[in-house]
Amino acid sequence: MQSEDFFFQAFIYLVAAVVSVPLAQKLGLGSVLGYLIAGVIIGPFGFGFVGQEKSDDVMHFAEFGVVMMLFLVGLELQPSLLWRLRMPILGLGGLQVSVTTILVAILGMIFGLSWQMAIAVGMILSMSSTAIALSTLKEKGLMKTEAGQSAFSVLLFQDIAVIPILALMPLLAMKNPVSHAANGLIFVAATENSTSLPPLLQALLVIGVVGGIIVAGRFLMRPVFRIIATTRLQEIFTATALLLVIGIALAMQQVGLSPALGTFVAGVVLADNEYRHELEGDIEPFKGLLLGLFFISVGASINFNLFFSQPLLILGLVIGLALVKFVILFGLGRFFKIELSQNLIFAFFLAQGGEFAFVLFSFATQNKVLTSDVAGPLVAVVAFSMIVTPLLALINDKFVQPLLTRATPEREADEIDETENPxxxxxxxxxxxxxxxxxxxxxxxxxxxxxxxxxxxxxxxxxxxxxxxxxxxxxxxxxxxxxxxxxxxxxxxxxxxxxxxxxxxxxxxxxxxxxxxxxxxxxxxxxxxxxxxxxxxxTFASSLDMGVEALKLLGVRSYKAYRTARMFKEHDIQAMYEVAQLEGDEAQIIARSRQLSQDLEQLLRTDDRELKQDIDRAWDITELKREINEQNNIKQAT
CATH class of the missing domain: 3.40.50.720 (NAD(P)-binding Rossmann-like Domain)
Structure with a gap:
């Protein structure tokens, strides 16, 4: 790709994001759906600003956003948290992948697929979109809820399950060809050298690389970060953080494994590092931008020709996939005693195919597990299901949750036996x-x-x-x-x-x-x-108390800090009552609030001068009294 073509496409991608995402947010659709719609609009089936062939470089570049996202997810997972979530991860996550694989495989065989094809399709479609689900949950502030924690556990197990799925895939091949990896960055990008090694040596190489990541993260990175921190150059620390992520991704590619999984492991290893927050702060902006480009690329890559040629088939498969996964997730949520409203959120947010499928279908096709006639429509189904997910979340927010709240029977009020209390x-x-x-x-x-x-x-x-x-x-x-x-x-x-x-x-x-x-x-x-x-x-009183302590730590004497806080409180309450009378006039409220802030600053400066004068006068009086006392003592002595 020529540089001018790349810059033009980058310009188009950024314009699409800047225009579409705020509109989607304003309409309550969420940023992820905004990115996906932007991709459809600029893609070959929209205005055609970005063609399928020309967008490959941008797509691979954008896929790195998923790698960074999983690194940041790993940084949030301290080993103690992983141990605490072991039951949801292994239980809920393991059952979700297993049950979905079995049920989809059975449905596939009913519709005429061989058992090998059916199992491969089941394993691939058991994956959900980590990027979409986590982004939407964070955007809605649901990560700390029961639904968010359950969804995170399932997604974490799915990410880990990619490795055994890749290992099993060649065993399902109709023939026994040499394994070829897909070119996608997210999961596998193996070279000929890695795939041509004997299986035992390949396994040892994989163990060595993963072990090296763990050892380096535990023992080598802390002193490295300490040395970098002594330079006091933020850009060097940022470069080190990016170097770490890219280096791990390349190492994992060389052994035929998932760069995203490798960076996730590295993130978990570094979760106890004292420089974790600096790493998060440095990588977060790159992750957000690249993840947005990834969603746009997904939208632009959807094959609408395939949809228009087989609309009923694609639409039926999308609905069927969402329905099957929703039922399985909801059933597992009930089994694990997730509260009803949280269980619905959990099921709605994971009832889609995942970004893993794009590469896994390609991997399965190249290994002769699936034919292109089977994989092609299913890739489109996964892409459409990802687009539908934010809509499902919106339906849940606007219709299902309010309906559930209204449907909950109101508990009778208690009989109150205390009627004399003041x-x-x-x-x-x-x-x-x-x-x-x-x-x-x-x-x-x-x-x-x-x-x-x-x-x-x-x-x-x-x-x-x-x-x-x-x-x-x-x-x-x-x-x-x-x-x-x-x-x-x-x-x-x-x-x-x-x-x-x-x-x-x-x-x-x-x-x-x-x-x-x-x-x-x-x-x-x-x-x-x-x-x-x-x-x-x-929060006003506690904030004011903290302000007093901050002033004291900055060298302000206690009496001055408390006096300033008292004046600030009196002025702020008076200003609040005054501004409250300006109902409805936003411009007047803003103007008056600014004037009152200026008045407060002037008042505090004036009080500071008067306080100093009072202290000086008090000091002069004290000195005068001391001199008088000394003179009286002298007179008495003589």
Missing amino acids: VIIVGFGRFGQIVGRLLIANGFKITVLEHNATQIELLRRFGWKVFYGDASRLDLLRAAGSEQAKLIVIAIDDREKILQTIELVHKHFPHLKILSRALDRRHAYELIRHGVDVIERE
Whole structure:
């Protein structure tokens, strides 16, 4: 490829990403679907800016994004975490691959495939897209949830399972040809030297390379990074990080193994390294860009001619693949007791083919396991299933999860037997508990209302008396003793529920003083406009305390730090009440907020000068008193 052609294609890819992804995000489709749609638009079946032959170099370049992604995934996996996830990885992941392989193989034989072909297709289609699933889960903030952890375990097992699948594939061949690897960078890019070695020597070479990666990561890289860090040149550290990833990828290619798997192993080995965060920070921008280019390349490589020539077959296979994998994943989730809403997310996000399939199908075809007539349509099916995945996630978010929430039967509120307490606390999480403990420590009795059944069970195990119920209901507030109480503390984290409860209290219990938690500054504005007596932003006080400690560590004297914090708090609260009156005028709110910030800086500078003058005057008076005392002592002595 000539350099001008490469630059033109790179320009087209970047323009497509910059235009399509923000639009997709604005429409709620997610960045992954935006990249895939961008690829379709610029590809040979869209505007034709990027042809199939010309885009090969960009595709191989972009595939390196998956390699980097798995390296970063490995960096997040400390050995202790891997050991803790061993049951989900081996149990959930192993069963998913095994059951999917067997069921797809049976369906393949029913439709006329030989048992060798059917098993090969089953193994390949058991893979899900690590790139799409992890990117979408991270984008939606689901990685730490039960669904995210389960999906991660399955994807991790699938990545590891690629090696035995590659080893088994030649054994399924109709004949016994010399093994040829595909050219893809993601999994296998073996050279003739590696594939021509005797099997025993090849196995020893593989073990040696993997062992070398582990040993180097554990014992050699720490001093290397320490030496590089002493240069204090960020670009050298970045170059070292890229050199590490590329070097491992090349080493794995030379022995006919997956570069992505090799970098993943290296990431796990380096997970305990003190320079892990620097590595993540240096590689993350490259990973994000290259991964986006990979998704665009996938979209551009979809063979729509094949789809138009056999639309019912391709569409039926896409639906069938998604349905089979969804049923298997959902069933396994039920078996492993994953909560229903989380189980649906888990099944929706993994019900697709994976990027592994593109190279594995090519590998199987070259090894005479599959014919091109079988592999060709299945490659298109995998590509279309990857495009459909963000749509499935969107359907789950917009329709399935809300429906599930509405379908959940509402638990009856508890019968409240405390109606004489002066304080009612609504919500007893991390915010409400601190208020409640302080009141109890000072001898005041409280009535606690909580709407989270799981939280109630936890609190009751610790000895707290908590009543289940929704405080935005008038009957529950009456039952809690609102007519006799003096205060109501609203400490829940639901904006709408907070406002509903406030309006209800104002209307039916106007004597109650309302103290409410504000989730942020804009929420505080709403509460001010609703006439709440006391408003406390949930992170304001703790942030202010940390600011005081920061000032002290920077050499500011304690009295000055506390005085500054007190002035800052008074000014900020006054400013918050003032800006709250500018409802709806965004430009005026911004302008007034900037002016108030400038006023605060001026106030603190003025106070600093006055404080110094007061200290100087106090010092002069102290000196004068000392001199007078000395003179008096002299007079008395004489």
